Amino acid sequence: MITRRHLAATAGLALAARSARAQGGFPNRPIRSIVGYPPGGGVDIVARLIGEPMRAALGQPLVVENRPGASAMIAAQAVAKAPGDGYTLLFAAAGEIAANPALYKERMSYDAERELAPVTLCGTVPCLVVVPSSLPVRTPAELIAYARANKGKLSFSSSGIGNPQHLAGELMNRMAGTDVLHVPYRGSVPAVTDVASDRVTMSFSSLGAALPLIQEGKLRAIAVTSKERMPQLPEVAPLREAPGLENYELVNWFGIFAPGTTPAPLLERLASAAESALAEPSLAAKLNDQGIIPRRLSTTAFRAFVQEEAGKFAAIIRDAGITAEG
Structure with missing residues (x-):
């Protein structure tokens, strides 16, 4: 006898099979790389430099789309609300991910922790x-x-x-x-x-x-x-x-994020392509020329890094009494 439970299970298996087939052919069209800054800035440079070696690894181009404004929150929101199919990425700096939630609080239009999935770190930028x-x-x-x-x-x-x-x-x-x-x-x-x-x-x-x-x-x-x-x-x-600053460290950093609903296999596929690109000496040399120190982290390690940085930035903002208005 066919029950509702059997029908639900069958539907679930069919959905999982379709999802697996879709991921197995990923990517089969260009990927959007959204940047919250104008062309020529640090994040934009990273997106364009890493795009070509990632294209070689993925077999599809990464098309950079600049959406500056609102402290890069326009771009971050666009990716946070996009489908989690792997075809929309955010190239971001530390600000819109780790600092803005503490700086803008209820004015934030996206939840950086829940709605943006870390893919990989690209590099750090010391001041x-x-x-x-x-x-x-x-x-x-x-x-x-x-x-x-x-x-x-x-x-x-x-x-x-x-x-x-x-x-x-x-x-x-x-x-x-x-x-x-x-x-x-x-x-x-x-x-x-x-x-x-x-x-x-x-x-x-x-x-x-x-x-x-x-x-x-x-x-x-x-x-x-x-x-x-x-x-x-x-x-x-x-x-x-300097005396008293033995534990001092604060750097900007650039990384790649996807919509929070993106399945783990797609995140790993994208991370693998980015990490392969960052391992190329020619790309590392170009990043160093821009004052960017290449640094790779796995998806899991990058997620932990982002959480730690967000806590650190929030504490500084709170203790210094910093507000978005200054």
Whole structure:
């Protein structure tokens, strides 16, 4: 006798079979790579550089689609609400994934933890701490000593409120007991330009924005915010070498995400293609040229990494009293 239970089981098996067949032929059309920033920015560069070797691994092109605006939340929402079929990916930075939930809270239009599935980490982007060449400091220890001796008199710039550059400066204040005032700018280039002009004491900046002024002798690189030295500037020490900052670390990072409903086999397929691409020396060299340090993580490890980073960013935002309005 055929019961409703038998019919439900049969329907479930048929659905599973169709899903398996669909995944077995994945991908059979181009994949959209959505980026929440304009062309030419760090995330956009990563999406375009990794797209070609991923195409070779997947047999289909990754078509970059730039959707800037609202601190990259327009792009993140588009992917969060997209079908979980593997054909829509988000190339994201730490901000829209780990910082925005604490910064914007109820104004968020997507749930980064539930609606975006981590695929893989692509690389980390340490901040570079720069000062005017006229400032009498040359090492992380001298910088912190100078900031403590001039408490309440100094300032640091970043490319915007609540981004990793801003949080890197606030983490320094919290751990070192300094009181350096944050001055937000719309972009890293004007932020470092005003440091070179002595309008701001220091900046937590990207390598790309600061390097031309360093090469011109207008800025001096004092520290990096990563645990290790950057391969591009091996002579610049980590900020954690200053007394009291032994556990300091805060970096921006770029990764790939899919809609939260994407099945695990598709996530693994995409992660495998991305990891193969990142293993290519030619791609690693191109990323290093942009100040991006290639770093691969499995899907499981990346998920744990994202959760840890979100907790870390949220604590800094809370302790520093940072709001989206500044």
